[in-house]
Amino acid sequence: MARSLDGIVLAPVVDQAPGQVGTGTRFVYHERDGRIWAEYTGGDIVRGYLVGTRAGDRIDFRYVQLRTDATTATGHCVSEVTELPDGRIRLAESWEWESREGSGTSVVEEVR
Known part of the structure; x- marks a missing residue:
């Protein structure tokens, strides 16, 4: 199992x-006893929050965000946690909107 988030x-x-997260978005993660939460902002996102659970190297969470155009969006995401050769954390994400149509995949990596 990869290290704590x-x-x-x-x-x-x-x-x-x-209108979605981008390279200018930063997620600050927290983890306690299998519970995950994060705040995020940047790019087209004014403020976003996610909450969920972690079992081993699998994270399951829901997210809500306020965008710069004053609209909101919600969705669900499942991520696989891995550790890169340089020790940084990577999340390979599969997500789907719940407030509108659409789904996809993305990758986020630890910033040092």
């Missing part, structure tokens, strides 16, 4: 579509 900062590797 508590206190680490992650960022997307590539930009998503407009």
Whole structure:
């Protein structure tokens, strides 16, 4: 199992579509006793939050965000946690919107 996510900062590797997270977005993760939560902001995101659980190297969470165009969005994500050769954390994510149509994949990596 990869190390704890508590206190680490992650960022997307590539930009998503407009109105979504992108390389300018930063996630600050917290982890306690199998519970995960994070705050995120940057790029097209004014404020976002996620909450969920971790079992081994699998994270399951829901997210809600406020975008710069004053709209909100919610969704569900399942991520696989791995540790890169340089010791940084990577999350390979499969997500789907719950507030609208759409789904996809993304990768976020620890920022040092």
